Amino acid sequence: MTENQVCTPSRDGLFGPFLFARGSDGTITRLAALIVAPEGAKVPELRAMGRDLVTPEKLATLFGRSYWRFDFDVPAIPDANYSFGNETCRVCAEMASDLHIGFVSCNGQEDGDLDRPLEDRNALWSDLADQHEKRPFSLLLHGGDQIYADGVWQCHADIRAWKKARRRQKLKTAFSDEMRDAVLKFYLDYYLTIYDQPQISHMLARVPSLMMWDDHDIFDGWGSH
Known part of the structure; x- marks a missing residue:
């Protein structure tokens, strides 16, 4: 990875931008960027193409963090860009011709997922970034299991106890507000x-993302048992 290698660390508790595809008519590509910030913190400016200041919408404030979405348009060209704070990210926003799509799935493992060195855990992400550097992707398609x-x-x-309980007891157990929040x-x-x-x-x-769920995004086997 070279240009703008680290655009999205959690600076002062900030997470993102996480970029999402919202559509394209061949002339304009619509994008959304998600930013997560500590509650009450000032969120840096986001500008499209270095000039258009984007006003964010607050989606929610939960557990001490606020979730902000920036909706914006860029020209449907290979070298579009947006800036967040002092950093600029290039985006291949050309979506009218044959799309160069990156596909990802199964981003983790059931046991010990966070115990591995990041260089090993995310080796394929690094490879994807190298490919993107040589020939930019217009879309990142997530096929499910974005997390385990x-x-x-x-x-x-209470959830640990519910999981160990017999089926009849499980059916009688209410899903409390405390369990829901947890x-x-x-x-x-x-x-x-x-x-x-x-x-x-x-x-x-x-790379603008388009995502679908599988089972591990919720828990192993969701939808089948």
Whole structure:
């Protein structure tokens, strides 16, 4: 990785930008950038093509963090760009011709996912970045299992107890507000933990993403048992 190698570290508690594809008519490409910041913190400016100041929309404030979305347009050209704070990211926004698409899936493993050195865990992300440097991707298609969230079963004592209970007892157990908050916080924290890793955040800031779920995004086997 070379130009703008680290565009998205968690500076002062900031996460992102995480770039998403919103559509294109062949002339204009519509994008959205997600920024996560500490509650009450000033969010740096985002400008499209170095000039158009984008006003963000606050999506939510949860567990001490605010989630902001910047919706903006860029010309559908190979060398579009946007800036966030003092850093600029190039975006291949040409989507009218044959698309050069990067495909990713199964971003992790069930056991010990965060125990590995990041260089090993994210070796394929680094390879993807090298390919992007040589021939930029216009779209990053995520085929599911963006995270391996099986640790959700350990995020609260009542959830651990529910998982061990017999089926009849499970059906009688209410999903309390405390359990709901623990689950939501687990997912939010885990996504940020994974997406803030430099090999991943590098690509998520430069290539618009389009994502679908599989099972591990929720837990192993979701939808089948």
